[in-house]
Amino acid sequence: MPQSPTKPCIQVRNLSLAFGREVILSGLDFDIIQGDIFIIMGGSGSGKSTLMKSLIGLKRPRTGEIRYQGLDFWQADPGQQERILRNSGVLYQGGALWSSMTIAENVALPLEQFYDLPRERVRELVSLKLSLVGLSGFEEYFPSEISGGMRKRAGLARAIALDPEILFFDEPSAGLDPVNAKLLDDLILEIQKGLGTTIVVVSHELASIFAIGTNSVFLDAESKTALDSGSPGEMLHKSRDPKIRAFLTRGGTIED
Numbered sequence: 001m002p003q004s005p006t007k008p009c010i011q012v013r014n015l016s017l018a019f020g021r022e023v024i025l026s027g028l029d030f031d032i033i034q035g036d037i038f039i040i041m042g043g044s045g046s047g048k049s050t051l052m053k054s055l056i057g058l059k060r061p062r063t064g065e066i067r068y069q070g071l072d073f074w075q076a077d078p079g080q081q082e083r084i085l086r087n088s089g090v091l092y093q094g095g096a097l098w099s100s101m102t103i104a105e106n107v108a109l110p111l112e113q114f115y116d117l118p119r120e121r122v123r124e125l126v127s128l129k130l131s132l133v134g135l136s137g138f139e140e141y142f143p144s145e146i147s148g149g150m151r152k153r154a155g156l157a158r159a160i161a162l163d164p165e166i167l168f169f170d171e172p173s174a175g176l177d178p179v180n181a182k183l184l185d186d187l188i189l190e191i192q193k194g195l196g197t198t199i200v201v202v203s204h205e206l207a208s209i210f211a212i213g214t215n216s217v218f219l220d221a222e223s224k225t226a227l228d229s230g231s232p233g234e235m236l237h238k239s240r241d242p243k244i245r246a247f248l249t250r251g252g253t254i255e256d
């Protein structure tokens with residue numbers, strides 16, 4: 001049976017997040033649809049990274065639900081949680097590679113952790129993932145021997161090693177020059193199109209938000225909630241909220 005084009009992959013319901021007694025976000029309600037490139041945007045300190053941490057099982061919400069295919073992650077048992085997490089890949093800032101291991105060994109880690117594959121098969125899979133991110137031939141290099149942009153792409157190869165259904169990125173273009181940032185955006189689009197992966201991106205880079213985002217949620221530090229959700233392009237055209245307009249026009253004129 002063909003899948004509905006708007007099948008929710010993650011449903012966030014009445015979510016609130018807190019550190020101790022300090023509530024930093026509340027009343028969050030949004031869906032991430034299968035195949036979306038979903039942007040979590042907002043100014044610095046608005047809670048983007050914290051929201052992402054709660055989506056990937058690193059930060060328990062104060063209240064509310066995060067449902068994966070209908071199953072509330074934070075009420076699920078450890079076995080169910082592990083299955084959900086095995087289906088997701090995360091690209092941490094800077095690529096977060098092990099400096100004492102080669103690029104190939106870094107990308108092989110998740111394969112070795114979860115599967116018992118022959119060496120030759122691991123080598124093939126690693127080379128395939130490296131070729132997808134434009135790093136063929138860099139198998140035996142160490143992270144310190146390649147550029148920052150290449151390290152991010154190596155981190156991406158590792159994040160897609162297990163063919164995850166969902167990929168998470170926190171500020172993927174942070175620290176990259178515009179050319180490498182664009183290259184990473186193109187890769188994100190290619191992975192979404194080629195593999196059908198649902199991709200969740202924390203970002204405040206406008207160029208990237210408009211280039212890749214199909215849906216989004218806009219977080220606000222002052223009101224400690226989401227001011228809007230939907231396609232970033234539509235938000236730019238339709239939102240009357242001065243904070244959203246200022247953000248999406250880089251502080252430009254809010255009259256139009």
Ligand SMILES: Nc1ncnc2c1ncn2[C@@H]1O[C@H](COP(=O)(O)OP(=O)(O)O)[C@@H](O)[C@H]1O
Pocket residue numbers: 019024042043044045046047048049050051
């Ligand atoms: N470990 C922590 N303990 C206490 N407060 C935190 C912690 N991490 C983040 N915060 C606070 O939560 C708010 C949101 O932070 P964060 O999610 O990092 O925002 P963003 O990623 O949008 O910049 C900020 O006010 C920040 O100071």
Ligand SMILES: [Mg+2]
Pocket residue numbers: 048049050
């Ligand atoms: Mg952050």
